[in-house]
Amino acid sequence: MRRGERSDDMRRNVAIVGIGMTPMKTRWRNLDRNELANMAIREALDDAGLAMTDIDEVTLSDIDYFTGVNNSIMWLADDLGAYMKNGVKYETGGTVGGSSCHAAIHHVAAAASDVVLASATMKIPNPPADSNIPIGAMAQAALSSGFHPVWERFCTIGAAGFFAILASAYVHQSGCTEEAAAACRVKAARNAQLNEKAHLKMPLTTEDVVNSPLLVWPLRLLHMCPTTEGSTAVIFASEEKAREITDKPVWVRDIVTIHSSQFYTTSLLMTGKDPMDSPASLPSLVKACEVLYGRNNINDPVEDLDVIEMYDPSTWAELIWMEDMGLCERGGAWRMVERGETEIEGRIPVNPSGGVVSTNPGTPSTMIRYIEVALQIRGEAGAHQIPGDVRRGVATGFGGTGWTPMVLLSRDLD
Amino acid sequence: MDEKVAIIAVAQTRYGDMIKYNSEELAYMAIREVLQETGLSMGPAYEKGDYIDADIICHEHIYFEKPFSASLILDVSGGNLRPEEKVDGDGAVGVSEAVWQILSGDYETVLVVAECHELLTWRSDIESQVFDPFYLRPMGLDDITSAALQARRYMDKYGLKREQFAGVVVKNRANAMCNPYASEPAELTLDEVMGSRMLAYPLTELDMRPACDGACAMVLASERRAKELCENPVWITGIGGCYDGYYLGDRELADSKPLREAAQRAYEMAGISHPREELDVVEVSDNFSYQELMWCEGLGLCGPGEGGGLIDSGKTGRDGDIPVNPSGGAISGCPHTVVGMARIAEVALQLRGEAGERQIEGAGRGLAHAAMGPCGQFHQVMVLESG
Numbered sequence: 001m002r003r004g005e006r007s008d009d010m011r012r013n014v015a016i017v018g019i020g021m022t023p024m025k026t027r028w029r030n031l032d033r034n035e036l037a038n039m040a041i042r043e044a045l046d047d048a049g050l051a052m053t054d055i056d057e058v059t060l061s062d063i064d065y066f067t068g069v070n071n072s073i074m075w076l077a078d079d080l081g082a083y084m085k086n087g088v089k090y091e092t093g094g095t096v097g098g099s100s101c102h103a104a105i106h107h108v109a110a111a112a113s114d115v116v117l118a119s120a121t122m123k124i125p126n127p128p129a130d131s132n133i134p135i136g137a138m139a140q141a142a143l144s145s146g147f148h149p150v151w152e153r154f155c156t157i158g159a160a161g162f163f164a165i166l167a168s169a170y171v172h173q174s175g176c177t178e179e180a181a182a183a184c185r186v187k188a189a190r191n192a193q194l195n196e197k198a199h200l201k202m203p204l205t206t207e208d209v210v211n212s213p214l215l216v217w218p219l220r221l222l223h224m225c226p227t228t229e230g231s232t233a234v235i236f237a238s239e240e241k242a243r244e245i246t247d248k249p250v251w252v253r254d255i256v257t258i259h260s261s262q263f264y265t266t267s268l269l270m271t272g273k274d275p276m277d278s279p280a281s282l283p284s285l286v287k288a289c290e291v292l293y294g295r296n297n298i299n300d301p302v303e304d305l306d307v308i309e310m311y312d313p314s315t316w317a318e319l320i321w322m323e324d325m326g327l328c329e330r331g332g333a334w335r336m337v338e339r340g341e342t343e344i345e346g347r348i349p350v351n352p353s354g355g356v357v358s359t360n361p362g363t364p365s366t367m368i369r370y371i372e373v374a375l376q377i378r379g380e381a382g383a384h385q386i387p388g389d390v391r392r393g394v395a396t397g398f399g400g401t402g403w404t405p406m407v408l409l410s411r412d413l414d
Numbered sequence: 415m416d417e418k419v420a421i422i423a424v425a426q427t428r429y430g431d432m433i434k435y436n437s438e439e440l441a442y443m444a445i446r447e448v449l450q451e452t453g454l455s456m457g458p459a460y461e462k463g464d465y466i467d468a469d470i471i472c473h474e475h476i477y478f479e480k481p482f483s484a485s486l487i488l489d490v491s492g493g494n495l496r497p498e499e500k501v502d503g504d505g506a507v508g509v510s511e512a513v514w515q516i517l518s519g520d521y522e523t524v525l526v527v528a529e530c531h532e533l534l535t536w537r538s539d540i541e542s543q544v545f546d547p548f549y550l551r552p553m554g555l556d557d558i559t560s561a562a563l564q565a566r567r568y569m570d571k572y573g574l575k576r577e578q579f580a581g582v583v584v585k586n587r588a589n590a591m592c593n594p595y596a597s598e599p600a601e602l603t604l605d606e607v608m609g610s611r612m613l614a615y616p617l618t619e620l621d622m623r624p625a626c627d628g629a630c631a632m633v634l635a636s637e638r639r640a641k642e643l644c645e646n647p648v649w650i651t652g653i654g655g656c657y658d659g660y661y662l663g664d665r666e667l668a669d670s671k672p673l674r675e676a677a678q679r680a681y682e683m684a685g686i687s688h689p690r691e692e693l694d695v696v697e698v699s700d701n702f703s704y705q706e707l708m709w710c711e712g713l714g715l716c717g718p719g720e721g722g723g724l725i726d727s728g729k730t731g732r733d734g735d736i737p738v739n740p741s742g743g744a745i746s747g748c749p750h751t752v753v754g755m756a757r758i759a760e761v762a763l764q765l766r767g768e769a770g771e772r773q774i775e776g777a778g779r780g781l782a783h784a785a786m787g788p789c790g791q792f793h794q795v796m797v798l799e800s801g
Contacts, residue, residue, distance in 0.1 A: 010519045011518055062502070063475075063482075064475065065475055065479070065481040068543065068547075069543055070476045070540055070541070070542075070543035070544045071476075071502075071543075073503075073787075073792075074544050074787040074788065074791050075544070075545075075546050075660055077658075083657060083659050084657065084658075084672065084675055085656065085657060086676075086679075087657055087792070088503070088507055088510075088655075089501070089502045089503055090500060090501060090502060091473075091475055091481070091483075091484075092500045093481065099500070102499070103499070103511060106514045106518040106520060107514050109518035109519065110514040110515075112514050112517070112653075142481060143481065145479060145480045146481040146482045146483075255520075257468075257497045257498065257499065258459060258496065258497060259493040259494065259496065259498040260493075260495055261488065261489055261493075261495075262486065262489060263489075283495060284495060287459055291459060291460045400484070401482070401485045401488070
């Protein structure tokens with residue numbers, strides 16, 4: 001891993017050599033969690049041409065509080081292929097699909113292992129049998145319990161509260177219109193329809209979006225991500241192994257993780273005199289980009305990168321994150337989307353997969369971002385493949401109390 | 415390992431009833447101590463200086479009844495706008511993750527924190543959730559009942575006696591009399607242990623680790639930084655981790671195959687061929703009395719089924735030739751999630767000559783063991799060395 005000016009380069013180069021992903025959908029009624037995890041893992045092994053015995057270690061992303069299990073790596077161990085192997089389970093939030101990838105990358109770079117599998121699965125338990133509660137409500141209740149009961153929960157009911165604060169400040173400060181935000185959602189729907197694994201593949205128009213039910217102004221139902229079930233797996237290998245395993249390794253050039261305060265949402269509300277003056281920004285993403293761009297000589301991400309796949313839990317987040325990532329000046333993202341610059345054929349394609357707003361299994365959501373950039377670099381993204389050369393791309397994650405893991409992937413090592 | 419990583423500071427809170435402190439306060443008690451000891455601070459992310467480069471929080475979030483529970487202690491761990499990860503498991507696993515982070519070249523100094531308020535939880539309700547909801551959970555399995563199955567199998571296969579299990583409790587609780595961190599030091603007799611309330615035959619209340627609250631923090635550093643920052647670093651020279659299968663019926667509960675495997679990997683890395691002779695101090699995760707004996711067998715300190723003879727011989731006492739759990743072990747009081755990390759902390763203190771009244775003279779190489787999951791489904795073995 002090359003790291004610009006820094007003296008402490010990663011000890012060994014690491015590559016993605018295998019990718020597996022189940023189709024993403026509302027419910028997988030016929031499979032349990034272990035089977036779902038195993039399905040993605042088998043696909044990753046097939047992709048790499050490896051057998052389970054070739055895997056040295058397993059890293060798991062999981063959030064037990066969503067799945068009603070304790071210490072889930074125990075039950076999953078057999079189906080992860082962890083029997084008689086080392087393994088570790090991470091739980092950071094929506095970011096966790098990135099956390100387990102970063103752990104796998106650290107293990108390989110440190111020469112703890114040569115080939116490491118990272119796995120993430122979401123399967124939401126049924127609501128009580130005698131109730132009419134939909135599964136989404138159960139997930140939102142679990143999510144809300146993550147926030148501080150005194151200082152945070154009043155303004156962060158599920159995920160919508162947090163994004164409504166950001167979005168209303170963004171509208172106030174940037175002059176973004178409902179129609180412009182809808183254009184961003186319509187782009188996501190168009191891309192998702194080209195992605196056979198995406199969850200929501202609805203054909204959407206601007207009218208559909210602006211007329212969808214209002215959740216918290218200016219946030220509408222179609223601005224928010226769905227609740228999805230599915231599983232992903234990625235196999236990482238050292239340079240030496242990667243060259244043996246595959247002729248299309250995708251190189252991990254840099255990883256950055258930045259977390260932020262547990263009171264991040266409240267601090268948004270308290271920063272200015274008026275919540276409308278609070279910064280429409282994700283500080284952890286700004287910081288992560290500053291570090292990653294600085295270390296890798298990325299002066300203008302629009303020119304220097306070929307694809308960006310970001311974790312957009314809401315359409316509004318995509319617009320705000322674009323500005324945080326330096327793709328345009330403050331307040332300019334919605335105009336950039338209107339000009340079509342972030343389309344698959346645009347200057348800098350953003351979320352060619354359709355993004356989180358089309359597919360959100362939670363635990364695997366960050367890993368899906370990493371996978372999408374890797375597929376684009378391999379040229380294997382199918383109908384949503386970006387035309388032309390895709391040499392370098394960045395993927396981001398999001399979760400917890402406004403946290404960001406980030407990866408820079410490339411086709412070539414030099 | 416061609417390049418080394420060291421523990422350069424260790425701190426533990428007292429283990430016991432800490433209900434008057436919230437998670438943040440409890441964690442900070444330990445964190446403040448390691449910051450003061452190393453003189454490091456939480457600097458800007460990914461910048462050089464006398465900073466903690468990153469932190470790892472070890473929480474089992476189900477014990478906090480909230481997802482991304484790391485946020486509870488993130489601010490005092492230095493996670494705000496800085497690199498941080500959260501391991502959902504024992505602090506001992508966090509320590510090995512920190513080793514790999516440092517050896518990867520990403521960071522030079524990493525803070526690891528484990529914290530749990532176990533007294534706020536109803537243990538059995540949480541423990542039973544590790545079992546699958548279709549076949550095992552409806553049987554009412556939890557840590558106690560599954561451990562009782564394992565203890566029975568151990569007695570049946572190798573003829574171990576309840577007296578020998580009780581002998582572990584008597585030894586460890588007495589050792590804890592010299593450990594200011596332990597929550598339940600005691601002078602006990604075999605009869606008192608065997609006569610205490612029966613939980614699930616053959617295990618009594620005193621055969622089990624008592625629940626309590628507490629936190630442990632450590633700073634790990636690369637070889638270069640460790641030598642700059644610390645006069646008596648403790649080097650981590652071997653690590654091995656291994657999972658068994660999940661279903662209890664698939665496993666030979668009386669022989670810990672994954673532990674033998676984990677130990678083998680750690681010994682190989684540390685260049686140990688005769689653990690009994692080459693180790694000066696051993697700390698194992700004795701969540702239940704009999705497990706200390708079973709884990710000693712898995713670590714190769716004696717042959718299969720010889721754990722009973724080992725405790726009878728007195729050689730695992732503080733003055734014996736292979737002291738096991740001089741701290742008093744987890745059975746003298748240590749919170750869930752901290753159990754394995756506290757074993758590492760004790761070995762580090764012993765190797766630094768800072769173990770006070772329970773110091774083992776001349777300890778130069780030690781082993782710390784961690785176990786997670788039903789009947790020890792996962793084991794991690796770490797070899798540590800002084801200077």
